[in-house]
Amino acid sequence: MDNVLAFGAASGQAARVDAVFLLILVVGVFFFFLTQGIMIYFAVKYRRRVPGRDNETPDIHGNPMLEFLWILIPSLVVVAIFYYGWRVYTDQRTSVAGATEVHVNARQWMYEVKYPDGRTAINEIRVPAGKPVKFILSAADVLHGFYLPDFRVKMDMIPGRVTTLWVQPDRPGSYQIYCTVYCGTGHSNMLARLIVMPPGEYAEWVEHGGREGGEAEGKEPLHERGERVVKGAGCLNCHAVEGKEKIGPNFRGVYGSTVPLADGTSVKADEEYLRESIVDPGAKVVKGYPNVMPTFKTSMPPDDVRAAVEYLKTLK
Amino acid sequence: MEAIGRPEAGGNGGGYLAERGWRSWAFTLDHKRIGAMYLWTTIFFFLVGGVFALLLRLELLSPQTRYFSNHAYNVFFTLHGSMMIFLFIIPAIPSGLGNFFIPLHLGARDVAFPRLNLASYWVFVAGFLVIIGSLVAPMDTGWTFYTPYSAKSAAAVTTLSLGLFLIGLSSILTGLNFIVTIHKLRAPGMTWHRMPLFLWSMYATSIIQVIATPVVGVTFLLLAAERLLGVGFYDPAKGGDPVLFQHFFWFYSHPVVYVMILPAMGIISEVIPVFSRKPIFGYKAIAYSSLAIAFLGFLVWGHHMFTSGMSPLANAIFSFLTFFVAVPTAVKVFNWIATLYKGSITFESPMLYALTFIFLFAVGGLTGPFLGALATNVQLHDTYFVVAHFHYTMMGGTVMGFFAGLHYWFPKMTGKMLNEKVARLAWALVFVGFNVTFFTMFIAGTRGMPRRYAEYLPKFHTENVISTIGSVVLAVGILVMCWNFFQGLRKGGPAPANPWRALSLEWKAASPPDTENFHEIPIVTEWPYGYGTPKA
Numbered sequence: 004m005d006n007v008l009a010f011g012a013a014s015g016q017a018a019r020v021d022a023v024f025l026l027i028l029v030v031g032v033f034f035f036f037l038t039q040g041i042m043i044y045f046a047v048k049y050r051r052r053v054p055g056r057d058n059e060t061p062d063i064h065g066n067p068m069l070e071f072l073w074i075l076i077p078s079l080v081v082v083a084i085f086y087y088g089w090r091v092y093t094d095q096r097t098s099v100a101g102a103t104e105v106h107v108n109a110r111q112w113m114y115e116v117k118y119p120d121g122r123t124a125i126n127e128i129r130v131p132a133g134k135p136v137k138f139i140l141s142a143a144d145v146l147h148g149f150y151l152p153d154f155r156v157k158m159d160m161i162p163g164r165v166t167t168l169w170v171q172p173d174r175p176g177s178y179q180i181y182c183t184v185y186c187g188t189g190h191s192n193m194l195a196r197l198i199v200m201p202p203g204e205y206a207e208w209v210e211h212g213g214r215e216g217g218e219a220e221g222k223e224p225l226h227e228r229g230e231r232v233v234k235g236a237g238c239l240n241c242h243a244v245e246g247k248e249k250i251g252p253n254f255r256g257v258y259g260s261t262v263p264l265a266d267g268t269s270v271k272a273d274e275e276y277l278r279e280s281i282v283d284p285g286a287k288v289v290k291g292y293p294n295v296m297p298t299f300k301t302s303m304p305p306d307d308v309r310a311a312v313e314y315l316k317t318l319k
Numbered sequence: 320m321e322a323i324g325r326p327e328a329g330g331n332g333g334g335y336l337a338e339r340g341w342r343s344w345a346f347t348l349d350h351k352r353i354g355a356m357y358l359w360t361t362i363f364f365f366l367v368g369g370v371f372a373l374l375l376r377l378e379l380l381s382p383q384t385r386y387f388s389n390h391a392y393n394v395f396f397t398l399h400g401s402m403m404i405f406l407f408i409i410p411a412i413p414s415g416l417g418n419f420f421i422p423l424h425l426g427a428r429d430v431a432f433p434r435l436n437l438a439s440y441w442v443f444v445a446g447f448l449v450i451i452g453s454l455v456a457p458m459d460t461g462w463t464f465y466t467p468y469s470a471k472s473a474a475a476v477t478t479l480s481l482g483l484f485l486i487g488l489s490s491i492l493t494g495l496n497f498i499v500t501i502h503k504l505r506a507p508g509m510t511w512h513r514m515p516l517f518l519w520s521m522y523a524t525s526i527i528q529v530i531a532t533p534v535v536g537v538t539f540l541l542l543a544a545e546r547l548l549g550v551g552f553y554d555p556a557k558g559g560d561p562v563l564f565q566h567f568f569w570f571y572s573h574p575v576v577y578v579m580i581l582p583a584m585g586i587i588s589e590v591i592p593v594f595s596r597k598p599i600f601g602y603k604a605i606a607y608s609s610l611a612i613a614f615l616g617f618l619v620w621g622h623h624m625f626t627s628g629m630s631p632l633a634n635a636i637f638s639f640l641t642f643f644v645a646v647p648t649a650v651k652v653f654n655w656i657a658t659l660y661k662g663s664i665t666f667e668s669p670m671l672y673a674l675t676f677i678f679l680f681a682v683g684g685l686t687g688p689f690l691g692a693l694a695t696n697v698q699l700h701d702t703y704f705v706v707a708h709f710h711y712t713m714m715g716g717t718v719m720g721f722f723a724g725l726h727y728w729f730p731k732m733t734g735k736m737l738n739e740k741v742a743r744l745a746w747a748l749v750f751v752g753f754n755v756t757f758f759t760m761f762i763a764g765t766r767g768m769p770r771r772y773a774e775y776l777p778k779f780h781t782e783n784v785i786s787t788i789g790s791v792v793l794a795v796g797i798l799v800m801c802w803n804f805f806q807g808l809r810k811g812g813p814a815p816a817n818p819w820r821a822l823s824l825e826w827k828a829a830s831p832p833d834t835e836n837f838h839e840i841p842i843v844t845e846w847p848y849g850y851g852t853p854k855a
Contacts, residue, residue: 023694024765031685038656039678045659046674049595050666057596058663062851065601066657073653074646081642081688088692089635095694096631145468146561148626148701152767155698159627161562162467163555166628179776183701183769185461187468188390191772247384 013153013199014173019091020155027084095156099169102137103130109140109147109160110297112189112250113237114180122212123302126195126237131205132175138168143297148183151197159184172199189250192240229314232307236299244318251296252289255318263290277312334734334831348433349834353440354419355732360443361415364406366801371399373794376756376787382777392773393459400462401479405486406447408717409575412582413528414443414493416724417521419732421497423825423832424515426506426841431499439492446485453478461771463572466553466564470545477546480539487532487539490578494528497521506824508843512606515823515847516599519606520585523613527574527581531617535571538564562627569620577616579713581609583720584651587673590723591655593821594670595662598848601654608647615644625696634693641691648684652677667819668742672723675750679715683708686761704764710757722749722800729804730818734831735811741803748796755789823847 052058105128106117116124130136140149142160150157151170158168172178182193200208233239233254241250252262258277263269265288270276279286281303284296299308335351344352374395378387387395418436422429430436453475460469460476469476501522505514541552542564551557553564592599599605621629621637629637655677664670686708689695699705729737763782768775775783817826824847828836 020694020698023692024689024698027688027692027695031688035681035685038652039681042656042659042674042677045656045662046664046666049659049662049664051596051663057852058661060595060597060663060851061661062598062849063600063660064598065604065654069653069657070601070604070650074650077646077649078643081645081691084688084692085639085642088694088696089638092634092693092697093631095697145471146465148769150701150767150769152698155694157626157697157700161628163560164562164628179767181767181769185393185465185468185771187459187472188393190393191389191769191774247388249389 013151013176013178014171016095016171017153017155019094023088023091026087030080030084095169097169098137099135099171102135102169104137104139105130106139106141107149107160108143109149109182109186109193110143111145111187111295112182112193112240113297114149114193114195115297115302120209122209125235125299125302126240127198127235128180128195129198129200129205129208130172131202132172132199133202135169135171138170140166140168145186146184147186147193148181150181150183151178152181153178157183172197175199175201189241192249194240195237225310226313226317228307229310229312232303232311233314236303236311238311241296251292254315258316258318262287264288265290265292265294274312274316277315278308281308281311334829335834336734336831346437348429348437350418350422350430350433350436351732351832351834351836353436354415354417356440357410357418357443358415360447361407361411364402364447365411366797368399368402368407369794369797371395371402373790375399376790378773379775379783380787382775382780382783384773387773389773390459393461393771394457396771397458397461401450401458401483404462404579405483406450408579408713409490410443410486410493412586412717412721412724413497413521413524413578414439414490416586416721416728417497417524417582418493420728420825421500421518421521422504423731423828423836424518424823425501425504426509426824426837426843427500427504428835428837428840430496431503432496435492435496439489439496442485442492443489446482446489449482449485450479453482463568464539464542464564465568466542466545466561467555469542470553477543480543484536484539487536490528491532494525494532497525498529501525506841506843512603513843513846514606516588516602516605516609517582517585517823520581520588520609523609524578524581527578527613527616531571531574531578534567535575538567538571541567562624562629565624565627566620569623570617573620573623574613574616576713577612579717580720581612583676583717583724584609586720586724586727587655587676588651589821589823590669590673590727591658592848592850593727593819594667594673595659595664596850596852597658597660597662598851599654600657600660601650602846602848604650605654608650611647612644615640615647619644622691622696625693626700638691638693638696642688645684645687645691652681652684667726668737668739668746669723669727669819671743671746672719672726675746676716676719676723679711679719679753682758683711683713683715686711699764701769702764703760703768703770706770707757707760707764710760715753715757722746725804727819728825729807730814731825731828731830731832733808733811734814734829735807736814736818737807737811738803741799741806745796745800745803748792748799750796752789752791752793752796756786756793757789759783759786759789821847822849 104119108115114126116128140158140160142162147160148157149160154170156168156170158166176199178197180195180197182190243249243253244255257272260272261269262272270287282298282300284298285294288294335349378384378392456473456475458474458476458479460472501518544550545552551559553559553561588599588605619637619641621633622641625634689699690708726742759782763779768779814830816830824841827841
C-alpha cells in the first residue's frame with residue numbers, strides 16, 4: 004500500500020488509513036460514473052430532436068420502489084464506510100504500552116520539544132524506529148496543529164489542555180511536521196521535523212547528551228555550527244536571511260549595524276546585543292516589530308548561542 | 320394582511336420598475352425591489368470576494384511570498400472567506416431571489432411583513448457598513464474566528480463581530496418573514512403538496528436561519544465581551560475553554576451550509592423539469608428531503624472538530640450522524656436525474672448551469688465521505704482537500720444554482736432577454752476554469768498541503784500554478800457572464816411573460832411583474848409540474 008497516495012507511508016498504521024481512503028475512492032468513483040454517466044446518457048438520448056417541437060414525454064411522477072432502493076443502498080454504503088473509518092481510527096487512538104514519550108509545546112511560531120530525561124530541542128523531534136511514540140501536546144498562546152502527513156495523523160494543540168497522539172514509526176527517515184490550525188502571521192512558517200533513527204544510532208545520540216556528531220563537534224568551525232543551530236532552532240521561520248522580511252528583522256547585515264529600538268533609543272548590534280536578543284528578546288525590541296519572540300535561555304546552551312552569533316556575523 | 324391592501328403605482332410597461340428615483344427604492348415595501356437590492360448588494364460582494372481570491376491565487380504562484388507579506392495574505396483569505404460566506408452566499412439566494420420569487424411562486428402580492436422585509440435589508444446594510452468600518456485594522460483570523468487567536472489579535476475583531484451580529488439579525492428577520500409568508504399567503508387551492516419545490520427548500524432554509532443564527536449572534540457577543548470586558552469565556556487562564564467557541568461556532572456554521580445549499584437545490588428542482596418537459600420525479604421525496612437535511616444538519620457540527628481533542632466516542636457519534644446527511648442529498652440527485660428520463664431536453668443556459676450543479680455537486684458530495692470517515696478525516700482535516708471539497712459544494716453547488724436561477728429568472732426580473740450565445744460561452748469558461756482551479760486542490764490536499772499557508776513547500780508548486788491558471792479562466796468566465804447581464808439589461812430584447820413555457824405562478828405575471836404581481840390572485844387547481852404529455 005506504500006506510496007499509493009503520492010507520498011510515502013511511514014508506518015503500517017498509515018497504510019491502514021490509505022486502505023480506508025482507497026475504499027472510499029473506489030466507491031466514490033463508481034457512484035460518480037454511475038450517476039453522471041446516466042445523467043449524460045439521458046441528456047443526450049432524450050434531447051429535443053426537432054427544433055421547436057417537443058418529444059412526447061410520459062407523465063411519470065415517481066416510483067416508490069426506486070425511491071426505496073435509493074434510500075436503502077446509500078444508507079448501507081455509508082454505514083459500511085463509517086464503520087471501517089471508525090475502526091481504523093479507534094485503533095489509532097488506543098494507547099499503546101511502552102511508548103517513547105515526547106512532550107511538544109507549541110507557541111507562535113515554533114515547536115518546543117522536551118524529552119522525559121530533560122533534553123530539549125526546537126522544531127526537531129528524534130525518536131527510535133520500531134517503537135511506538137506518544138506525543139503529549141500543549142500550546143502556550145493560541146491554537147496550533149501537529150500534522151504528520153507521512154503517518155496520516157494530526158492533532159490540535161490547545162492552550163489549557165493536553166492532547167495526545169500516537170504513531171508507530173516503522174521506518175527510519177526524516178518526516179515533515181506542519182502546523183495546521185491557523186495561528187497568525189507565521190503560521191505557514193511553523194514547520195518541524197520528526198527524525199526517526201535506527202535504534203542503535205538513537206541510543207548513541209542519547210548518550211552524547213542529545214547532540215549530533217559527537218567527535219566532529221570539536222573540529223567544526225564555530226560559524227558552521229552556528230548555522231546548524233540557527234536552522235535547527237527554527238530562527239529562520241521568522242527571520243529571513245535573503246529577500247522579503249518575515250515576522251522579525253532580517254539577519255543579513257544586522258551585525259555591526261545601528262538598530263533603532265521601540266523605546267526611541269538605538270543600539271549598535273555587537274556580539275553582546277545579539278546574544279542578549281537570543282536569551283532575552285524582550286529586553287531591546289527593534290522598532291516596528293512585534294515583541295513576540297520567546298526566550299531561548301533554556302533551550303539553547305551558551306555554546307550554541309555563541310556559535311549562532313558567529314554565524315550571524317558572517318551574514319554581511 | 321397589510322400586504323394585500325398595499326399595491327402602489329400600477330404596472331405600466333415597466334411593471335414594478337416603472338417608478339424612478341432613489342426614494343422609490345430606499346423606502347420601497349415591494350418584495351421585488353427589496354429582492355433586487357439584495358441581489359445587487361450580494362453580487363457586488365461576490366465580485367469583491369472574487370478579487371481577494373485572485374490575489375490569493377496570485378501570491379500562491381510562488382512558494383515563498385513574493386507580492387504580499389504573510390500578514391497581507393492572511394488578511395486576504397479572511398476577507399475572501401468572510402465576504403463570500405456572510406455577505407454573499409448566505410443572503411444571495413434566500414434574500415435576493417427568495418424575496419423576489421417566494422410571493423410570486425405563492426400567488427401572493429407580497430411577503431407577510433413588507434416593512435419587516437425592508438428593515439431586514441437596511442439592517443443588512445448597517446451590518447456591512449460596520450464591517451467596512453472594521454477595515455481600519457483588517458481581520459487576519461480566518462472566517463472562523465477561532466479563539467484564543469481572535470481574542471488576542473490586534474485586528475478590529477470586535478467591530479467585525481458586531482457587524483456580523485447585525486447581518487445575522489437581518490437573516491433571522493428574513494427567515495421569519497418567509498416562514499409566515501409560506502404558511503399564510505399561499506394562493507387559494509395551493510396546498511402544501513402543490514407548492515413548487517423552491518418553496519419547500521426556502522421553507523427548510525428559513526427554519527434553519529431562525530433557529531441557528533441566534534447561536535452565532537450570542538457567540539459573537541461573547542467574543543466581543545471577552546475582548547472589551549475581559550470576561551474569559553474562551554480563555555483557559557480564566558477558566559474558559561477555546562474549544563467551547565468551536566462548538567458554538569459550528570453549531571451555527573454547520574447548519575448554515577444548508578442555508579447556503581438548500582435554496583440552490585430548490586432552483587435546480589424548478590429548472591430541470593421545465594427544460595426536460597417532464598414532471599419532477601419524486602416530488603415528495605425531494606420536498607421532505609429538504610426538511611430532513613435541515614433537521615440532520617443540526618446534529619453533525621462536531622465533524623468539524625474531530626482533531627480538537629473531543630472524546631473518541633463523541634467523534635464516533637458525530638461521524639455516524641454525518642453520514643446520514645448524505646442520504647437525503649443523494650435522493651435529490653437521483654430524482655433530478657430520473658426526471659431527465661424520456662424527457663424532451665433542451666440546453667439553454669439555465670439548464671446548462673443546472674446540469675453543471677449536479678455534476679460538480681456530485682464531486683463535492685462524493686468527497687464528503689473522506690471527511691466524514693474518522694480515519695481519513697484525521698489525515699485530511701485542515702488541508703487543501705477540505706478547501707477543494709468546500710468549493711465543489713459551495714461554488715460548484717450553490718453558486719452554479721445561483722447562476723442557473725439568475726439566467727432562468729432574468730427575463731422575469733428585468734423584462735429583457737439575455738444573449739444566449741454569450742451566456743453559453745461564459746458557462747464553458749466557468750466550467751473549465753472551476754475544475755482546473757479546484758480539482759488540483761484535492762491532489763495538493765491529499766499530498767498533505769495545509770490550508771491557510773502564505774508560503775508552502777516547493778513540492779506543491781505545480782498544483783498551485785495549475786490552480787492559479789484555472790482561477791484566471793474562471794474569473795474571465797464570470798466577467799463575460801456579468802457583461803452579458805449588463806448588456807441584457809441595457810439592450811436585451813423584450814421578454815414575453817413566459818419564455819420557458821413554465822407552469823409555476825411567477826410566469827403568469829407580466830415580465831417584469833407589476834407592483835401588485837397579479838391583477839387577480841390566481842386560483843390553483845394543480846401542482847406546477849404537469850409537463851408530461853401522456854400518450855393517448
